[in-house]
Amino acid sequence: MTKRTSEQLLRELLYLASPDSPEEGRAAAAEAIARHGDEALPDSEVDRLAQALRPGGPDEEGGEQRVRLRGADLAGGNLYQVRLPGADLRTANLSRTDLGFSDLRGADLGGAVLTGAGLTGADLTEAELTDADLGGAVLDDARLVMADLFRARLAAASLRQADLSDADLRRAVLTDADLSGATLRGTAIDATDLRNCDLTGTDLSTASGPLSLDDLAGARWSTGTRWPESQPGLGRAVRDNSVSIAPGVYRVGDDDSRDRATALAPSPRTPSPVR
Numbered sequence: 001m002t003k004r005t006s007e008q009l010l011r012e013l014l015y016l017a018s019p020d021s022p023e024e025g026r027a028a029a030a031e032a033i034a035r036h037g038d039e040a041l042p043d044s045e046v047d048r049l050a051q052a053l054r055p056g057g058p059d060e061e062g063g064e065q066r067v068r069l070r071g072a073d074l075a076g077g078n079l080y081q082v083r084l085p086g087a088d089l090r091t092a093n094l095s096r097t098d099l100g101f102s103d104l105r106g107a108d109l110g111g112a113v114l115t116g117a118g119l120t121g122a123d124l125t126e127a128e129l130t131d132a133d134l135g136g137a138v139l140d141d142a143r144l145v146m147a148d149l150f151r152a153r154l155a156a157a158s159l160r161q162a163d164l165s166d167a168d169l170r171r172a173v174l175t176d177a178d179l180s181g182a183t184l185r186g187t188a189i190d191a192t193d194l195r196n197c198d199l200t201g202t203d204l205s206t207a208s209g210p211l212s213l214d215d216l217a218g219a220r221w222s223t224g225t226r227w228p229e230s231q232p233g234l235g236r237a238v239r240d241n242s243v244s245i246a247p248g249v250y251r252v253g254d255d256d257s258r259d260r261a262t263a264l265a266p267s268p269r270t271p272s273p274v275r
Contacts, residue, residue, distance in 0.1 A: 073149055204228050216252045223248045
């Protein structure tokens with residue numbers, strides 16, 4: 001929300017987001033947002049906003065109070081570097097919102113809409129993202145360690161160099177996503193759709209769960225890609241069914257106009273063929 005809206009409308013939005021918050025806190029937060037417009041809020045103002053959205057008492061576990069924004073419409077907002085650990089953002093609309101380098105550790109984003117959101121460098125460690133829609137979102141260098149992405153939709157999302165160690169990607173859809181250089185060590189990938197993904201330099205060495213050629217149809221990979229050690233025959237199967245599209249880069253799928261990937265010696269970093 002920016003100067004194009006009135007402070008009264010902002011107060012009403014904040015009330016809908018957190019009806020149990022103090023009125024003076026909502027007024028202060030509305031004033032801060034209106035004053036800064038589309039600029040990122042200074043740390044002091046972010047803290048002020050977070051305080052305005054805190055309920056009066058402790059959370060259910062008796063610990064630190066949580067910001068509650070369940071179902072809030074924050075589409076297109078500027079929340080760069082915001083600190084919302086453990087926040088309740090279930091079903092919130094965060095499409096096209098700038099959340100770059102934000103602290104969202106343990107946040108509940110189940111069912112949230114984050115299409116086209118900017119999450120570069122964000123910390124989503126242990127975040128709940130079940131059924132969330134992150135289509136086209138940018139999560140380059142993001143930390144998603146132990147994040148729950150069960151059934152999440154990440155079509156065409158960018159996750160370059162992202163850390164997805166021990167995350168749950170079961171039944172997640174990552175068609176056309178960019179996972180180049182990403183780490184998926186210990187990641188659950190049962191029934192994960194990786195069709196047409198960019199897996200160049202991706203580390204899947206200790207990922208768990210069956211991964212089939214159908215799941216990888218059209219995916220790009222490189223000599224630096226590390227396939228699951230739990231499936232020792234997968235690396236060879238991928239090579240046997242891939243074509244070279246650039247030096248050291250291949251695509252899963254047949255193309256008679258390209259050289260077969262198997263014509264090249266396997267890289268030391270890729271699994272050796274099973275005898």
